Amino acid sequence: MREIQEFTLDELKHLFTPQAITGETMVLNMGPQHPSTHGVLRLILELDGEIVLNCVPDIGYLHTGIEKNMEAKTYQKAEVLTDRMDYMYTMGNNLVYCLAVEKLTELKSPARADAIRVILLELSRLQSHLLWIGTSALDLGAMSVFLYAMREREMILDIFELVSGQRMMTTYIRPGGLWRDVPAEFNDAVKQIVDIFPKRIDTYEALLTKNPLFMDRTKGIGKIDTKTALAWDVTGPTLRATGMAHDIRKANPYCGYEQYDFEIPTQTTGDIYGRYKVRVEEMRQSVRIVEQALNKLPFGPVRDNNPKFVPPPRSEIGVSMEALIHHFKLWTEGFTPPVGSVYSTIESPRGEMGLFLESDGSPKPYRVHYRTPSVPLLQIMPILSKGCFVADLIGIIGSIDIVLGDTDR
Amino acid sequence: MNELLTPAVFAIQSRYNGQVSEFRDEVTLLVPAEKIIAATTTLRDEFDFDMLSAETAVDYCPQTTPRFHMVYIFYSTKTHQYITFRAPLNGDNPSIATMETVYPNANWREREIWDLMGIRFEGHSDLRRLLLPPNWEGHPLRKDYPLGYEEVQYTFNFDDIDLRKPKGVR
Amino acid sequence: MGLEQKLGNTGVVTTTLENAVNWSRTNSMWPMLFGLACCAIEMMAAQAANYDMSRFGMELMRASPRQSDLMIVAGRVSQKMAPVLRNLYDQMPDPKWVIAMGDCAACGGVYNNYAVLQGVDEIVPVDIYVAGCPPRPEGLINGVVALHNKIKSERFAKWK
Ligand code: SF4
Numbered sequence: 001m002r003e004i005q006e007f008t009l010d011e012l013k014h015l016f017t018p019q020a021i022t023g024e025t026m027v028l029n030m031g032p033q034h035p036s037t038h039g040v041l042r043l044i045l046e047l048d049g050e051i052v053l054n055c056v057p058d059i060g061y062l063h064t065g066i067e068k069n070m071e072a073k074t075y076q077k078a079e080v081l082t083d084r085m086d087y088m089y090t091m092g093n094n095l096v097y098c099l100a101v102e103k104l105t106e107l108k109s110p111a112r113a114d115a116i117r118v119i120l121l122e123l124s125r126l127q128s129h130l131l132w133i134g135t136s137a138l139d140l141g142a143m144s145v146f147l148y149a150m151r152e153r154e155m156i157l158d159i160f161e162l163v164s165g166q167r168m169m170t171t172y173i174r175p176g177g178l179w180r181d182v183p184a185e186f187n188d189a190v191k192q193i194v195d196i197f198p199k200r201i202d203t204y205e206a207l208l209t210k211n212p213l214f215m216d217r218t219k220g221i222g223k224i225d226t227k228t229a230l231a232w233d234v235t236g237p238t239l240r241a242t243g244m245a246h247d248i249r250k251a252n253p254y255c256g257y258e259q260y261d262f263e264i265p266t267q268t269t270g271d272i273y274g275r276y277k278v279r280v281e282e283m284r285q286s287v288r289i290v291e292q293a294l295n296k297l298p299f300g301p302v303r304d305n306n307p308k309f310v311p312p313p314r315s316e317i318g319v320s321m322e323a324l325i326h327h328f329k330l331w332t333e334g335f336t337p338p339v340g341s342v343y344s345t346i347e348s349p350r351g352e353m354g355l356f357l358e359s360d361g362s363p364k365p366y367r368v369h370y371r372t373p374s375v376p377l378l379q380i381m382p383i384l385s386k387g388c389f390v391a392d393l394i395g396i397i398g399s400i401d402i403v404l405g406d407t408d409r
Numbered sequence: 410m411n412e413l414l415t416p417a418v419f420a421i422q423s424r425y426n427g428q429v430s431e432f433r434d435e436v437t438l439l440v441p442a443e444k445i446i447a448a449t450t451t452l453r454d455e456f457d458f459d460m461l462s463a464e465t466a467v468d469y470c471p472q473t474t475p476r477f478h479m480v481y482i483f484y485s486t487k488t489h490q491y492i493t494f495r496a497p498l499n500g501d502n503p504s505i506a507t508m509e510t511v512y513p514n515a516n517w518r519e520r521e522i523w524d525l526m527g528i529r530f531e532g533h534s535d536l537r538r539l540l541l542p543p544n545w546e547g548h549p550l551r552k553d554y555p556l557g558y559e560e561v562q563y564t565f566n567f568d569d570i571d572l573r574k575p576k577g578v579r
Numbered sequence: 580m581g582l583e584q585k586l587g588n589t590g591v592v593t594t595t596l597e598n599a600v601n602w603s604r605t606n607s608m609w610p611m612l613f614g615l616a617c618c619a620i621e622m623m624a625a626q627a628a629n630y631d632m633s634r635f636g637m638e639l640m641r642a643s644p645r646q647s648d649l650m651i652v653a654g655r656v657s658q659k660m661a662p663v664l665r666n667l668y669d670q671m672p673d674p675k676w677v678i679a680m681g682d683c684a685a686c687g688g689v690y691n692n693y694a695v696l697q698g699v700d701e702i703v704p705v706d707i708y709v710a711g712c713p714p715r716p717e718g719l720i721n722g723v724v725a726l727h728n729k730i731k732s733e734r735f736a737k738w739k
Contacts, residue, residue, distance in 0.1 A: 004662040007543070014535065032663055033613055034642070040615055040660060060540035061660045062616055065557075065694035067525075068549055072556050072692075081689060084712075087617035103433050131620070150627030157624075168617060168713055230459050230486065233514035244486075251489040340432040343463070343482055343491060354463055356480065371463035371482070379517045405616055408540055408657075541694075542659045549693050557693035577665075577703040 007044070007058075015056050016046045025053060032061045038135065038397060039404030043381070045390070052393055055385045057378050062408040070368045074334030075101055075175065078365060083169040085370065086406035088128040091120050091160075092348045094173040096370075099254055099344040100357040101175040104337045105309050113177035113302040114256045118293045119190060120163070120172070121255070121346075122286040126197070127156040128349040128401075129283050133204055133276075136398030140217050145207050152200050159189050176310040177303035187294065194291045201283050208276070218272035222384045222396040225270055232383070233376040236351025237282065238400055241267045241274035248347035260289045272399040279401075282349075309335045334363030341367075348373055350401055374406040410436055413488045417456040421448050427494075435493060442479070442496040446506050449481065449494065453511060458483040458492065461512035464519065466526045470552040474499045477528060481508065504529035525550040597735055604648075604674065605636075605727040611647035612640035613667070615654030618681035618713040622653045625716035635723055644670040649726070650703070651719075655683035656696040668703045676730070678722050679705045682712045 009021060019025045031042035040061035046054040066085055070078040082093040095117060102109065109117070134149035157167045163182050164170035172179050208214045224234070226242040239246055245264040249257040265281035267274035304310050311330050312323035341358035351373030360366040377400040384396050410418065414436055421427045425448045427438040440448045452458045462484040466477050475497030482493050498505060507530040508515035519530045520539035527548030530536060538545065547554050562570050586592060614622060626632050626640070641647040644667045656664055668677070679699050682688035685708040687697035699705060706729060709722035 004666065011537070032660065033644075033667055039619070060538075060542075061657060061663070062655070063540040063657050063659060063694050064616075064655055064690055065549065065692040066690075068554075068556060068694075069690055069692045084617055084689070087620060106433075131623075135623075147628045150624060151629060154624070154627075154629045167715065168620065231513050233460050233462065233512070246486055251486075341437070341467075341480075341493075342433055342435060343493065345462075345491075352462065352484075354482070356463055356465055356482065358467055367465075367467045369463065369465040369480075371465075375517055375521075376514050379514060540659075545658075555693070557691070559687060559691055559697045575701040577700055577705070579704055 012044070012056060016054050020046050020054075032058075038402060041378070041397070041402070041404055043393075045393075047390065050389050050391075052385050052388055052390060055382045055393070057381050059378060059404070059407050062404045064405070064409060066409045067368050067370065070365055072364065074363045075337070075365060076330070076334060078368070079174070080169075080171055083171055084405065085409055086348065086350075086353070086372065086374075086403050087168065088131060088403050089124050089348050089350075089353075090168055090170055091117075091124040091173060092346055092353060094171060095121060095255070096344055096346045096353050096355045097357075098173050098175045099346065100342050100355045101337070103342045103344055104340065104357060104359055105175070105306075105335070107176040107304045107306060107309055109177045109255075109304060110301050111256070111298045112181075112300045115293050115297050116178060116182055116302065117173055117255045118257065118260070119290050119297075120160070122290045122293075123156050123159060123190075123193070125286050125349045126283055127153045129279050129286075130156075132279065132349070132398075132401045133208075136276075136395070136401070137208060137214075139394045139398040140214060142207065142211075142214065145204055148200070148203060148207075152197070155193055159186070159193070162186060162189060174303075174310075176306065177301070181302045187297070190290060190294050194287055194294065197287045198284065201280065201287075205280060209280070215273065217392070217395055218276060218399070219269075220271050220273075221388055221392045222272045222399060223270050224380065224384060228380075228383065229270075232380050234351065234380060235376070236347070236349070236373055237275050237278045238377060239351065240264065241278045242270040243268040248345055248352055252345060254344075254346060257289075260292050262289050272395050275399045275401075279349075309337075336361055336363050345371075350374055350377065350403070350406070370409055372406045372409065374402045374404075377402055378407055410434075411490060413490050414492060417452060417458070417492065420451060420455065424448075424451065435491065437493040437495055439495050439497065442498055442505050445479070445481075445494065445496045446508070446511060449483070449508065449511050452483060452492070452494075456485070457487045458485045460484040460486065461508065461515055461518075462491065464508065464515055464522070466522050466528055466550075468526065468550065468552045473501070476500060477503055477526070479505055479522075479528065498528065502527070502529070504531055506531050507533040509533060524548070527551060597733070601731045601733055605730050608637060608649050608676075608727075609639050609641045609647045610637055610649040610651050611644055611667070611671070612642045613650060613653070615652065615656065615660065616683070618653040618684070621713040621716055622651060622680065622719060625719045630716040630720065632720060632723070635720065635727070637723060644668075645672065647671060648674065649676050649678065651678045651680050652684040652699045652703075652705075653680045655681075655688065655690060656699050656702075657694050658696060661696050661702055664699070665702045676706045676726060677703050678707045678709060678719075678726060680709045680719055680722065681714055682710060684708075685710065688712055 026047045028045045032040040042058040044056040082097045083090045130149040130153045134146035137145040164172040226244045229239045245266050247264045262285045265278050307326040316323040337359045339361045345354040354371035356369040358367040425444040427440045430437050463482040465480050477498040479496040524538040679685045684699045707722045707726045
């Protein structure tokens with residue numbers, strides 16, 4: 001086993017004020033095991049009393065080598081690894097990968113598959129925001145929101161389990177469509193969520209929005225403006241809370257998002273409270289999208305029928321020789337897309353998630369790079385936390401909603 | 410090619426002799442490595458590409474000229490267009506000028522590339538490893554770095570491998 | 580709880596010291612609040628309202644290793660995290676137990692590469708392995724109950 005590698009102050013002195021070296025200010029380590037760093041994040045803080053002067057994030061405690069590992073797997077197998085990256089938005093990770101592969105191989109997912117994808121993606125967004133509202137409120141001392149939010153989250157996970165058999169790591173969205181069609185109970189289960197959710201969101205709001213303690217700890221803290229946010233490539237709710245209505249779902253629509261009627265919530269304050277308001281409103285919009293998609297769910301196939309890239313349906317394998325051969329070839333050799341590189345993006349609950357995929361014409365991806373939204377969010381921690389109290393730092397980490405699996409990959 | 414992109418592509422092509430290629434409606438410009446900063450500054454200031462969406466590198470080992478391609482993907486929040494720049498780099502220990510001066514968020518992205526790919530960035534303010542421990546040897550995303558592989562234990566070699574495996578003790 | 584029926588008038592219960600000690604150990608076990616990756620989310624789900632681990636006396640998560648008896652390694656352990664994890668384990672007071680939750684903690688899971696430790700048992704001794712990627716909350720609860728049973732059958736002679 002390796003030894004713990006410690007930084008010396010000398011190595012980091014360009015990141016701190018000169019007083020840190022002389023000992024006038026204190027350098028304090030926080031994490032990687034700390035209850036409110038939302039995973040294994042480590043922050044090295046320079047403190048003047050209670051005030052944070054500098055904050056140096058140290059990440060990589062969850063570095064998993066997913067990008068390298070995907071290069072060693074065929075396209076179908078590599079998808080399994082994508083689930084485990086941003087583990088709060090697993091469907092989205094699958095989707096961005098599938099969009100890239102579809103672009104590369106010119107597959108087209110049918111209308112029904114697109115609609116089901118939208119429903120599941122918005123449900124994923126809801127569950128991610130639910131966990132966020134629970135944990136970030138927990139960080140600020142509000143316990144009951146967590147219990148309520150987790151209760152509702154279970155309902156969504158039940159739907160994931162219904163369609164894919166797994167609660168979190170679904171791998172349900174596949175290149176060219178979906179793994180299989182949704183079962184008959186799907187519509188009723190989603191309908192139930194659409195019916196009860198607006199009221200449940202009211203409950204969370206009743207607990208937090210006008211709560212003076214919550215407002216005291218969030219208003220005016222962790223501020224950022226649009227210009228800085230854009231320069232540092234910050235996207236998602238953090239950008240929208242600064243007043244800029246930028247959302248990939250509207251700007252570069254995918255999966256037929258242009259057919260649905262929804263708004264991009266914005267706030268102008270750019271602080272923790274603004275981010276909270278944006279996310280709560282986003283939850284309402286997600287419910288709206290799910291409702292619309294469910295109401296006009298088209299019928300038809302859920303997979304492209306190009307047998308060179310998409311496995312044939314199970315029922316055909318028994319009766320058609322050709323289907324059997326295709327199935328065998330796909331699962332032993334994999335498929336070979338043309339040479340070239342593509343970039344696909346989606347809007348994850350944290351911001352723009354992109355995938356750069358390069359193919360060299362072999363059945364394995366040549367290079368995979370995930371552009372994840374949490375990296376820029378963590379990168380601006382020094383800007384957000386400058387001059388705040390240590391206690392507020394916890395609120396800031398919670399408010400940008402980082403997922404460490406997403407930063408470290 | 411989307412007509413919103415044409416002026417930018419034309420400018421980069423003529424001023425910095427970039428080579429244009431198109432694949433699946435995505436425009437890629439191959440720009441010489443020494444002109445990359447000038448080209449991106451033009452792109453940002455004149456054509457409103459205000460975000461550096463992704464920055465990464467590709468290793469073409471065993472080929473050596475070029476061995477690496479730096480890949481920059483820019484996004485414009487005004488026109489909602491993506492454009493890709495590629496800069497070829499030769500040799501096993503390549504270096505390129507840092508993008509930090511143009512887009513500050515390149516800071517961590519370049520640290521990550523240095524960490525995993527081993528490309529040096531001239532003028533970078535804080536070039537330390539980002540993801541791996543500071544004393545790590547090698548750059549794992551290079552093609553000549555092994556993936557790392559645990560031996561599989563079957564019945565016949567179970568005990569052999571078991572002896573060699575590290576064990577946690579109290 | 581059934582105990583009062585055995586008390587009789589004297590208010591005395593006889594049992595072996597082993598039983599009494601093991602009983603108290605199982606019923607006041609404090610896990611460390613320590614999540615690594617995806618599995619930590621399921622660990623949180625196990626503590627929330629639907630699954631409610633406090634039914635087994637496990638709800639009091641301690642943020643400090645010095646106050647906890649049980650380390651639930653929930654997630655993949657990277658090479659950078661491994662020494663930190665061992666350090667945390669060393670700081671826990673005896674008696675201490677480890678549950679490896681999820682395939683990653685048990686054997687490296689789907690990652691067979693340079694960055695991930697191939698099973699947390701390479702650095703700390705593991706008492707219970709919980710399979711699944713991620714294990715369902717019921718799976719974790721089952722693992723905890725299995726650990727309780729294991730502790731209940733511990734003998735003085737084997738104590739370390
Ligand atoms: S076992 Fe699966 S769910 Fe758990 S940490 Fe590993 S990849 Fe994530």
